[in-house]
Amino acid sequence: MDSIKKNDRINNILFVDSDKILTNDxxxxxxxxxIESKYNLSLSFVQDAKSALKKMATMEINMIILEIVLPLINGYNLIKAIQKTNKEIPIIIYTSLKKPEDLxxxxxxxxxxxxxKEFVRxxxxxxxxxxxETASNIDKTVIELNSQIKTLHESTNKQELKLIQCPQCHLILAPDSLFCNNCGKKILRKRKKFLAKKSESDTREEDGETSTEESKVEKAKENNMTKNK
Known part of the structure; x- marks a missing residue:
């Protein structure tokens, strides 16, 4: 996607995060x-949801980048409040949360x-x-994480996260993705099934390893009891 041209109107990006060190940096x-003068951008920074809504009431915002963990009103409720009045505004979540249930x-x-935040500066x-640029040009991917999150993804239940992985570049994608946003690889339906089966087989292997360890412990106990007799 092409960058914003010099003659285009100014695009206002609102950054919502309570981390003062991060925002100051x-x-x-x-x-x-x-970057603002080069690409006709205007960056605004606020530290809570209430300030974000006030800012949106006083100026046109073209994109919002927000943290879920915010004081008083969290990011989830902020998203709901924003989309009540403007469902078209692009929203990017930039968060320190990484538990499977949070994702x-x-x-x-x-x-x-x-x-x-752990993987993307x-x-x-x-x-x-x-x-x-604008909402009409943004691909609706629901969730697109840096490829480094592959490690986290493999250590959790793929079905619980409801995500799929590009077979070519390993980027994590939304479950309804037809193409990879990174490399353009077509995501086949059978590939999705393969990933799900792989997840199930991985779980069975882990269960098998656990059973083997448990049987070893039981055998050791039996041997000790025999020796004591």
Whole structure:
């Protein structure tokens, strides 16, 4: 997707996060990189949901990047409040949460992308955001994580997360994805089934390993009892 041209109107990106260190670092980076003047961007920073809603009431916001963990009103409720009045505004979740149940909950919301702080720098996220321009040009992926989350994904239940993995570049994608947003690989239906079967077989293997260990412990106990007799 092409970057914003110099003559285009200014695109306002609202960053909602209570982490002062993160936001201050991001402000410094934006100033040094001159990303706002280069790409007709205006970056605004607020630390809570109430301030975010006030900001949206006073100026046009073209994209929102928010953390789920916010004081008083969390990110989930902020998303609901925003989408009551504007269902078209692009929303990107940028969060420190990474538990499977949290990822599953985030994936159930109608947002454009989800990125984990552990794997994606805020600076890189702004670069991604400025390339996406307006809501009509953004791919609705529900959840798209950095490929490094593959490790987390493999250590949890793939069916619980309701995600699929690109067989070519291993990017984690939404369950209804037809193409990979990263490499363009077509996601075949049988490939989705294969991933699900793989998850089930992995679970069975783990159960088998556990049973083997338990049987070893039982045999050791029996041997000790025989010796004591």
């Amino acid at each position: 991001l402000k410094d980076w934006a100033k040094k990189s001159e 599953a909950k985030m994936a159930s919301y109608n947002v454009n992308n989800i990125f984990l 805020a600076e890189d996220l702004i670069e991604i955001a400025r390339k996406q």
